[in-house]
Amino acid sequence: MRSDIMQAGMLADALARQAVAVCRYYLASGRKQGRYWICGDVHGNPGRSLFVRISGRRAGKWCDAATGEYGDLIDLIMLNRGLALRDALAEARHFLRMPRLPEPPVTYSHENPDVYDPVAAARRLFAASVPITGTLVERYLDSRGIHLMQDHTALRFHPKCSYRNETGFEVWPAMIAAVTGLDGVITGIHRTWLDPQTCGKAPVAQPRRALGQLLGHAVRFGQVGDIAIAAEGLETALTLKLLFPNLPVLAALSAAHLGALILPDSLQRLYVARDNDPAGWRAFNRLRSRHIDRDIRALVPRLDDFNADLVTFGPDPVRHWIVRQLLPEDVPQFVSCSQPARCRHASGYGSA
Structure with a gap:
């Protein structure tokens, strides 16, 4: 078994060096987009939830935003072909011996202005x-x-x-x-x-x-202190910011990215406004397992997400529904938020 694991690592590295060819062969319905090969799932069905990195030091790593699954190209072959590890290693060796047209390298440079x-x-x-x-x-x-x-x-x-x-x-x-x-x-x-x-x-x-580069980062509304809210989608995050305007809110932009959020040292408690689906649960559990030193709690919508709740029920019922899910000591910080003046949008943002 230890030999199989060592072989898996070496074969995964060899496959990663030919990541585009692997994706063309096993995920033929997908397509290249920037540094990624994108398709629907590990079985190669059409769609956009599976992202396979095809260049850089993380080439060969993949994540399915719909299921929360992730791994290297050996894992992908196992799932794609329904194989056990030993059979997947044999499949990988067979693939690497197959003749194929050379793929042009995908490179990016911060020094060459002519490279994207x-x-x-x-x-x-x-x-x-x-x-x-x-x-x-x-x-x-x-x-x-x-x-x-x-x-x-x-x-x-x-x-x-x-x-x-x-x-x-x-x-x-x-x-x-x-x-x-x-x-x-x-x-x-x-x-x-x-x-x-x-x-x-x-x-x-x-x-x-x-x-x-999105992994670990977020769209941020407000400065994070010791308590904050995180959400999957942008509209969900803006819904939470509307309901609780004085609290910082982070939008991770997908379930996979929600599970990978990097949290600041100052943050002690994070409420996660997850979507009401299996991917949302997996993202919440992954985030909590990565940050066992923080108090991370779920906020669950009635419908698919909190923006759907807002459109269907209106702001006050949704606000009350969320308050019922808070720790008692946090309720004053949520419900005492004053309503600021109508927005005045600045022309700049941060440093770039």
Whole structure:
């Protein structure tokens, strides 16, 4: 068994050096997007929940945002083919001996300005966007029951944001959210393309996409102290910020990223507004297992997520529902939040 484990590590490294070829063979319905191969699941079905890193030091690592599963390419082959470890090792050795056309290397450089840098591209796009006051973003959020009452400088509006489809590019307005690390530096962005006619999401295959480095980071609303709220989605986070405006809220942007959040040392208690599905439970449990020194507690919505609750039931019933799930000593800090003046959006955000 120990020999199998040693072989698994060596074969996983060899597969990682040919990560794109592995993905083309075992996940043929997927496609390359930046540093990742994206498809629906480990069986290669169409979709966007499985992310396989195809370049860099983490090449070959994968995570399924829908199930919370993750691993290396040996794990992927085991699940894809329904094999035990020893049979998966034999399958990997067979794959590595197969002839194939060479793949062009996927490289990124921070020194060569002619090479695409997704983090730099994310910062440029955010800098090129404008405050959301009076824009389509406000109308979109209003349609989701989110009437902003604070200075949310993490959000901006881009009137003509390029969207890559299967044949080229099209242009739509977009809500741009800044993803930052603990130091406040932008590491990526999240884009939600919008339809100016309906004030809803644009009629494209994937109206939400991220750019840059998201793992461990978040869209941040407020400065984290000893207590905070974390959520999967952006609209859920904004719902919580609307209901409890004086508390800091973090948007991880997916279940997988919620489980991987990096928490500041100052944070002692975190309420996790998870989505009401198995992926939400797995993300919550993973986050709690990674931070056993913190008090991490779940907030559970009535419907799919807290934004769905807000749209269906209104703010006061949702606020009361959440308060019932709090520790008694935290209730005053939540319910005594004063309502600040209508938002005044600044033109800058952090350091880049």
